[in-house]
Amino acid sequence: MSYNTGRMDKEKELFQVAEEILKCRLCRQWGTGMPVPGEGSADARLVFIGEAPGKEEAKTGRPFVGRSGRLLRLMISEIGLRAEEVYITSPVKYLPLRGTPSRENVLHSREHLMKQLSIIGPQTVVLLGSVACLALLDRKVEITKEHGSSVRKDGRTYFITYHPAYALRFPKGKEGLREDLGKLVQKIMKTST
Numbered sequence: 001m002s003y004n005t006g007r008m009d010k011e012k013e014l015f016q017v018a019e020e021i022l023k024c025r026l027c028r029q030w031g032t033g034m035p036v037p038g039e040g041s042a043d044a045r046l047v048f049i050g051e052a053p054g055k056e057e058a059k060t061g062r063p064f065v066g067r068s069g070r071l072l073r074l075m076i077s078e079i080g081l082r083a084e085e086v087y088i089t090s091p092v093k094y095l096p097l098r099g100t101p102s103r104e105n106v107l108h109s110r111e112h113l114m115k116q117l118s119i120i121g122p123q124t125v126v127l128l129g130s131v132a133c134l135a136l137l138d139r140k141v142e143i144t145k146e147h148g149s150s151v152r153k154d155g156r157t158y159f160i161t162y163h164p165a166y167a168l169r170f171p172k173g174k175e176g177l178r179e180d181l182g183k184l185v186q187k188i189m190k191t192s193t
Contacts, residue, residue: 010042013119021093021112030105031094033058038089038116046081046188047122048072049113051131051163052092052101063088068164072128075164075178079185087120089113091135101131110135117156124188125156126181129163148180150187159184 018037021027027035036053039062048064056066064072073083092101092109101109113135117125127133133141136158137151143162151158161180167173 007042010119014038014042014116017112017115017119020115024093024112026108027092027094027112030101030108031058031092031096033095034061035093036061036063036090036095037093037112038063038087040083040087041085042087042120044085044087044120045123046085046126047087047089047117047120047124048076048126048128049132049136050088050090050128051165052090053095055095058095063090064164068168071168071174072164075181078178079181081185087116087122089116091132103134106131106135123157123191124159124184126159126161126184128161129166132163133160147176148183159187 014037018035021035021037031052033053033055036057040047050064053063054066054068057063057069063069072088076083076086091106091113093112096105125136127136130141130143133139133143137153141160143160143166146160147162149160151160159180161184162173162177164177167177
């Protein structure tokens with residue numbers, strides 16, 4: 001499958017990955033509800049990666065539509081972007097049966113995520129929390145110490161920040177997420193000029 005194709009072809013390829021997720025027995029074994037492959041622009045320069053769908057997401061099949069999703073979408077608009085310009089997804093594509101997804105679930109589900117990233121080809125991937133970091137950096141990250149930092153890997157920049165669910169529970173996390181996203185936009189503007 002060629003990933004250097006036009007927008008229509010990219011959308012078609014993302015749809016094929018969504019079909020794979022729907023039919024994936026292992027993903028279904030660890031989760032429940034509707035699959036949540038992700039949404040946004042197939043040409044996004046910026047992809048936001050969370051943890052796993054919550055109850056609202058599992059009902060609708062859309063990522064980040066619950067309380068933390070509303071906060072994320074608000075902050076995306078505050079930094080001058082529209083949700084349609086970015087791509088939003090998670091490594092785990094189904095609501096986990098037990099709270100935080102297991103390492104095994106994250107590492108398996110990462111296969112689908114890597115296909116999506118290959119198709120979209122973003123310049124920057126925003127890692128929202130430790131599960132996203134585990135999936136894409138292959139290591140445990142202490143977000144409170146590393147938030148706001150970037151890692152260059154596989155020709156792409158990975159930007160570490162708080163998950164919006166954490167930001168809702170802790171004012172320090174909300175402030176940190178807002179500051180981190182502001183810093184990210186400044187970095188992107190510098191590299192595009």
